[in-house]
Amino acid sequence: MEANALMSRGDQRPEAGRLAWPDYRRRIIDDELDELLTGLPAIALDGAKGVGKTSTARQRANTQFRLDNPAEMTLLRADPERLGTADAPVLVDEWQHWASVWDFVRRAVDANPSPGRFLLTGSAVPLGHPVHSGAGRIVTRRMRPLSLAERDLVSPTVSLSKMLQSDPPIAIDGESPIGLAEYVHEILASGFPAIHPLSQRVRNALLDGYLDALVQKDFPQQGHDVRVPQTLKTWLAAYAAATSSTAAYSVILDAATPADASKPAKTTTQAYRAVLEQLWLLDPVPGWVPSNNPFSRLTQRPKHHLADTALAARLLRASERTLLSTGGAPGDVLPRDGTLLGALFESLVTLSVKTYAQHAQAETFHLRTAGQREVDLIVEGEDQRIVALEVKLDGEVQAEDVKHLHWLREMIGDRLADAAVITTGRFAYRRPDGIAVVPAALLGP
16 A cells, blocks of 8 residues: 555645645744754654644645554554655654654664655653654654734734844834733633634533543553542642642642542652653743853742643633633632732743744743742743743733843843833833833734
8 A cells, every 4th residue: 555545535735836735824833844844854743632733744744644543553563664665754643652653763764864754743752662862863843732923813013033133122012902801712712723713612611521531541541540530630720720830749739639638649649740741731931040140049940831721721610700800710729929810821921932932942931039039931042142021910011010120131131132021911112121011912933
């Protein structure tokens, strides 16, 4: 059987000269993939189920092997050499279902390192299968749910890449029609492309199904049978309540079982975290430890984030009404500074900033000192210059909101390329003190 015959009916290559399948919405990562495939033989695209990896990868594939399809898996296992002879680029979808395929691709690249040969997509890190690093052969990239700029709310007017690269800082302007109610809608609507456009009732049903499948199917596939599903769901809700915080894992466990004398063992909750990381469902922001560290007593706990804000909101049963009226939710079990809505808005901004930072070949961190100095997001470019971002659930910016940005400028001087407060407001502008004010919807790659 020819390799192309493995493609299911309807999965056909776009017409000659076309860059995308019909109805495909181009993603920010597409530019990165297009550039990388001109020089790299193989790319692995990782991310949680539902973020759009397969749709994005198949825009540039001539052959597709779907390893979540038993028939296609059987055919490929019977003759794995077809990977090297199939019409390139070759897409191996959900490759983790047969981890050995990673080494087959690696060897095929060793034999022929021509660029643009392979794309692998994966929704989990294979458990118990030693996987060659692929260094020099297979380059990995993470794909996330839809950023705000990818949701067609308004055209962004402020580029994070340009903020990182410009000297002096870029002009800041633009007007956004998006207000607090719209941001709450986006928090709840999900960044999963197939879920985002649906009605609230349908979205909630699909998100509940996603979480049920996580417990009943995905955890067992990762070698971890959940004996008491409710314990895992309660812990997940406590983790969701810790969104945008640096709460210790012991605090999260206590919040999950406040009146339970027989708490799950620490090793159990450690296993929960490990599996969720393997499934790309945790997306924490690490603490920033700059080179030539001028700071004292930096704390390095990560800020907690689930991959999608709608999953966090659904775990806590947060609704548009409760978030807008009280800023909280019935299932909010963890004490916090500020409201749950503020934490979820920061998480939505963080998802977007991480997507834009990857596009700019930069990394995303947060900064917190033992003396309670903190900056919500630190974006560090390849030249170690940074953009510092504070996230504020308001349209107005006061002196109190920028004091830590001024402190950071004093600490690192010209290494600070730019600084901004990301808001729910209407206008983008630069304050007289040099700090930019940018509505979240106007920030883009």
